[in-house]
Amino acid sequence: xxxxxxxxxxxxxxxxxxxxxxxxxxxxxxxxxxxxxxxxxxxxxxxxxxxxxxxxxxxxxxxxxxxxxxxxxxxxxxxxxxxxxxxxxxxxxxxxxxxxxxxxxxxxxxxxxxxxxxxxxxxxxxxxxxxxxxxxxxxxxxxxxxxxxxxxxxxxxxxxxxxxxxxxxxxxxxxxxxxxxxxxxxxxxxxxxxxxxxxxxxxxxxxxxxxxxxxxxxxxxxxxxxxxxxxxxxxxxxxxxxxxxxxxxxxxxxxxxxxxxxxxxxxxxxxxxxxxxxxxxxxxxxxxxxxxxxxxxxxxxxxxxxxxxxxxxxxxxxxxxxxxxxxxxxxxxxxxxxxxxxxxxxxxxxxxxxxxxxxxxxxxxxxxxxxxxxxxxxxx
Numbered sequence: 001x002x003x004x005x006x007x008x009x010x011x012x013x014x015x016x017x018x019x020x021x022x023x024x025x026x027x028x029x030x031x032x033x034x035x036x037x038x039x040x041x042x043x044x045x046x047x048x049x050x051x052x053x054x055x056x057x058x059x060x061x062x063x064x065x066x067x068x069x070x071x072x073x074x075x076x077x078x079x080x081x082x083x084x085x086x087x088x089x090x091x092x093x094x095x096x097x098x099x100x101x102x103x104x105x106x107x108x109x110x111x112x113x114x115x116x117x118x119x120x121x122x123x124x125x126x127x128x129x130x131x132x133x134x135x136x137x138x139x140x141x142x143x144x145x146x147x148x149x150x151x152x153x154x155x156x157x158x159x160x161x162x163x164x165x166x167x168x169x170x171x172x173x174x175x176x177x178x179x180x181x182x183x184x185x186x187x188x189x190x191x192x193x194x195x196x197x198x199x200x201x202x203x204x205x206x207x208x209x210x211x212x213x214x215x216x217x218x219x220x221x222x223x224x225x226x227x228x229x230x231x232x233x234x235x236x237x238x239x240x241x242x243x244x245x246x247x248x249x250x251x252x253x254x255x256x257x258x259x260x261x262x263x264x265x266x267x268x269x270x271x272x273x274x275x276x277x278x279x280x281x282x283x284x285x286x287x288x289x290x291x292x293x294x295x296x297x298x299x300x301x302x303x304x305x306x307x308x309x310x311x312x313x314x315x316x317x318x319x320x321x322x323x324x325x326x327x328x329x330x331x332x333x334x335x336x337x338x339x340x341x342x343x344x345x346x347x348x349x350x351x352x353x354x355x356x357x358x359x360x361x362x363x364x365x366x367x368x369x370x371x372x373x374x375x376x377x378x379x380x
Contacts (some may be wrong), residue, residue: 004044004119005029009039009053009065009080015104018110019081021050023096036065048076050099050118052111055082070097076124077118111253121269123177141153145201152197155185157207159194161214162371165378166227169352172380175342175362176255179215180371181207183276195231204233216246221375222252227255227285232276234283235267243277251281255306258298259287274302285342288331299337307334311365318350328358335359
């Protein structure tokens with residue numbers, strides 16, 4: 001435990017030395033100042049558990065010093081010493097919050113007992129302050145959390161699904177539509193913000209179930225698939241595996257997208273869960289292939305029916321030979337594994353043509369349609 005620190009203020013060198021000696025023998029660490037102004041300068045850069053100060057000092061005396069201390073610090077105990085006590089100075093000392101008012105010559109025992117009491121009082125005040133600050137911080141956090149929860153609830157209430165077409169370029173028709181989460185709550189309007197909020201509040205399941213409930217009534221055009229994003233946490237929700245679940249009634253037309261950016265380490269029986277979903281009729285897709293942390297491991301873990309290439313690989317692919325080499329390798333690998341490939345983020349005819357030449361027929365991006373509330377036919 002650190003020894004308590006005491007600032008001793010006195011213009012008389014002999015008294016200063018005596019007080020310091022008494023306190024240091026009592027186990028205190030002391031520092032000195034020769035007048036009130038000098039002491040205030042010391043307090044600018046250092047803090048003390050107790051201050052012991054003479055009252056009668058020339059220039060900037062003890063009472064002025066006490067007042068200066070209280071303007072900056074209401075808690076540090078100040079013990080005043082005087083060889084010329086008066087009722088006026090005693091009253092003023094108490095008015096400015098002096099802890100003790102002691103007479104010179106001071107007996108060592110009286111001084112050490114006063115300082116000991118002051119140290120204990122200082123500790124109590126600091127504990128009170130810390131408790132108050134903690135209470136105020138908790139109240140603020142609770143208030144912030146309550147406000148955030150209200151906004152999150154609003155986001156869930158105002159949740160809606162946007163649909164973006166995925167095309168088969170060879171057949172010039174819609175291969176499927178990806179469902180993308182949106183909300184009319186302005187502070188949480190995009191998927192990243194909603195999911196971050198759900199993780200913060202421990203309410204991912206509320207989001208997942210709300211999305212699946214809304215998609216259960218979606219009218220997907222005949223011959224098209226519905227691509228639905230799954231958070232890794234979704235795989236732990238038993239409702240997903242229920243034959244009566246919102247998506248199970250048309251599971252053969254649903255593709256469950258699992259992002260390569262996510263970690264499936266928390267899913268101890270991943271292969272069994274994926275097998276259950278396939279038994280219900282769902283197809284499995286790996287999303288963001290080429291951008292995540294798991295690399296090709298995800299392909300072997302999930303054995304997907306479809307792989308979606310991350311848009312970072314597709315942007316300007318017609319101009320960048322390195323991207324072409326990576327995509328060509330991924331397309332070749334997927335073809336050998338009998339995995340269909342969808343290229344995401346296609347925005348220009350040049351990107352489209354480069355991808356088609358490399359054998360990537362299924363395409364998604366603004367070139368064919370932006371996400372919207374309606375399942376509109378793609379543009380060719």
